[in-house]
Amino acid sequence: MPFVDLTRAASHGAALTPRSGPVKRSGRLAVRAFRTEQREFLVEGPQGVREALAPPADGRVGPCLEVYASRAATDRHDDLRRAAADAAVAWTVVDDDVIAVLSDTVTPQGLVARCRFVDTSLAALLRRSPRLVAICADVRDPGNAGTVIRCADAAGADGVVLAGSSVDPYNPKTVRASVGSVFHLGLSMTPDVAEAVAAARAAGLSVLAADATADLDLDAADDTQLLELPTAWLFGNEAWGLPDTVRRLADRVVNVPIHGRAESLNLATAAALCLYASARSQRRAPG
Amino acid sequence: MPFVDLTRAASHGAALTPRSGPVKRSGRLAVRAFRTEQREFLVEGPQGVREALAPPADGRVGPCLEVYASRAATDRHDDLRRAAADAAVAWTVVDDDVIAVLSDTVTPQGLVARCRFVDTSLAALLRRSPRLVAICADVRDPGNAGTVIRCADAAGADGVVLAGSSVDPYNPKTVRASVGSVFHLGLSMTPDVAEAVAAARAAGLSVLAADATADLDLDAADDTQLLELPTAWLFGNEAWGLPDTVRRLADRVVNVPIHGRAESLNLATAAALCLYASARSQRRAPG
Numbered sequence: 001m002p003f004v005d006l007t008r009a010a011s012h013g014a015a016l017t018p019r020s021g022p023v024k025r026s027g028r029l030a031v032r033a034f035r036t037e038q039r040e041f042l043v044e045g046p047q048g049v050r051e052a053l054a055p056p057a058d059g060r061v062g063p064c065l066e067v068y069a070s071r072a073a074t075d076r077h078d079d080l081r082r083a084a085a086d087a088a089v090a091w092t093v094v095d096d097d098v099i100a101v102l103s104d105t106v107t108p109q110g111l112v113a114r115c116r117f118v119d120t121s122l123a124a125l126l127r128r129s130p131r132l133v134a135i136c137a138d139v140r141d142p143g144n145a146g147t148v149i150r151c152a153d154a155a156g157a158d159g160v161v162l163a164g165s166s167v168d169p170y171n172p173k174t175v176r177a178s179v180g181s182v183f184h185l186g187l188s189m190t191p192d193v194a195e196a197v198a199a200a201r202a203a204g205l206s207v208l209a210a211d212a213t214a215d216l217d218l219d220a221a222d223d224t225q226l227l228e229l230p231t232a233w234l235f236g237n238e239a240w241g242l243p244d245t246v247r248r249l250a251d252r253v254v255n256v257p258i259h260g261r262a263e264s265l266n267l268a269t270a271a272a273l274c275l276y277a278s279a280r281s282q283r284r285a286p287g
Numbered sequence: 288m289p290f291v292d293l294t295r296a297a298s299h300g301a302a303l304t305p306r307s308g309p310v311k312r313s314g315r316l317a318v319r320a321f322r323t324e325q326r327e328f329l330v331e332g333p334q335g336v337r338e339a340l341a342p343p344a345d346g347r348v349g350p351c352l353e354v355y356a357s358r359a360a361t362d363r364h365d366d367l368r369r370a371a372a373d374a375a376v377a378w379t380v381v382d383d384d385v386i387a388v389l390s391d392t393v394t395p396q397g398l399v400a401r402c403r404f405v406d407t408s409l410a411a412l413l414r415r416s417p418r419l420v421a422i423c424a425d426v427r428d429p430g431n432a433g434t435v436i437r438c439a440d441a442a443g444a445d446g447v448v449l450a451g452s453s454v455d456p457y458n459p460k461t462v463r464a465s466v467g468s469v470f471h472l473g474l475s476m477t478p479d480v481a482e483a484v485a486a487a488r489a490a491g492l493s494v495l496a497a498d499a500t501a502d503l504d505l506d507a508a509d510d511t512q513l514l515e516l517p518t519a520w521l522f523g524n525e526a527w528g529l530p531d532t533v534r535r536l537a538d539r540v541v542n543v544p545i546h547g548r549a550e551s552l553n554l555a556t557a558a559a560l561c562l563y564a565s566a567r568s569q570r571r572a573p574g
Contacts, residue, residue: 147556151552153548154556155547179549179551181549256441259566260439260440260442260444260471260472261440262437262466263466268556269434269441269555269556273560276560279546283506
């Protein structure tokens with residue numbers, strides 16, 4: 001099995017260092033242009049690496065190409081080492097300074113997986129007859145996008161579309177904030193928000209835009225059975241929301257009610273409330 | 288009105304510098320021990336300063352003691368300068384290096400308010416016959432605690448209790464994550480979680496613990512009218528949840544359902560879903 005110890009102490013001349021070619025190439029995946037060129041990204045930490053190594057439900061080859069692990073992480077996560085062996089994924093033990101090159105965090109947890117891209121085309125995502133999809137329009141903050149992906153997964157959504165000028169799902173902060181959920185649901189990227197909305201509608205989804213200025217609130221929408229329909233929720237940028245032109249593309253615009261005096265909710269929380277309201281309503285609907 | 292320009296350019300010998308006594312004293316409020324001793328804290332950014340300056344509903348003197356502002360922020364936020372004047376709060380224009388001493392952020396927005404503590408005793412909070420309260424048990428992450436406060440405010444909760452070894456609500460990151468909501472609802476701190484639960488129950492609140500291991504899920508709880516009751520929600524630490532001893536204190540333990548394959552939800556999102564479910568149920572209840 002491809003288990004190799006390439007720490008300086010164990011491997012003498014063959015050790016990987018921060019200056020080794022493979023390490024430098026992997027480290028460059030922190031930059032979007034290199035990711036896009038290679039169609040590969042990095043996943044950090046035990047939970048993310050676990051999800052990267054999980055056998056895909058469809059029996060296909062999983063996304064994980066290689067795991068870099070510190071000696072300490074290798075000792076601590078024997079389950080992951082076995083999962084890598086089962087998936088025929090190389091596990092390379094490296095020194096901490098190598099992990100530091102690959103890590104986006106201040107205190108790395110000693111585990112980084114190099115993975116193939118997992119997104120699909122919007123057409124492919126919509127062909128699977130999804131009942132619940134989140135479309136992020138120009139969501140720029142990597143942590144927010146990752147948290148939306150995690151919440152969408154938790155709510156049982158079938159996919160997340162990162163549309164317009166949204167951050168890409170392979171940004172290290174997005175991957176980390178998703179806590180493995182990038183591997184769980186359909187992910188698509190598309191530069192044109194209007195096209196994404198049109199495609200969702202053509203696939204039979206009701207398009208609901210979440211917007212604080214809407215007259216219809218989420219609880220009232222629930223009362224009208226609107227949320228029972230297969231739905232694509234449209235979420236806007238964290239700072240400026242949805243532009244008029246995009247909001248007008250939706251079938252309905254819905255606000256999450258602010259019952260107290262808070263000025264607003266953050267994007268991921270509002271998304272969670274919308275997606276869970278749809279999930280509850282769809283699950284309760286007769287049939 | 289107490290508007291003074293103490294930048295080096297404007298005030299010559301009287302300028303405030305990072306080494307001036309009042310600046311150093313205010314800067315120390317970043318440390319909990321100094322905050323506790325002074326019973327004062329700092330609020331950063333326009334939204335937080337706006338809420339600090341808003342006249343309290345009960346006609347009492349507001350919490351804001353003083354605003355430090357850069358020249359640029361003073362020019363940009365004339366509305367806040369007028370709010371400070373209306374509230375008879377001193378507005379001091381200072382150089383950017385003074386703001387940097389007072390700011391917790393990498394890119395300060397040029398506005399920092401020094402405020403009096405706004406928390407009340409648990410007894411006082413419960414005397415107001417609250418219908419919805421969040422009790423944080425050992426919530427340590429400052430950003431999470433602030434986001435819970437913001438979500439609780441949005442859901443119309445009457446108060447948030449930071450119990451056990453929870454972070455204090457005046458931590459700069461907590462204040463920032465609350466986006467002004469620390470000024471909107473009742474805040475209490477209490478070292479003993481069991482005491483907080485007992486007091487909530489004695490005040491007529493049903494105590495619901497949010498816990499991923501519970502048999503009863505939030506949607507099912509909603510079906511039983513359980514959520515219509517005046518409720519104190521008990522939320523545990525972000526990493527290890529609620530210890531058995533604390534969970535057992537609750538009337539019921541409720542989980543937020545994970546419909547997809549996400550491993551969990553983050554604390555603030557779970558709290559938002561629970562609090563909004565209660566708000567919806569209470570608002571729909573007859574009478």
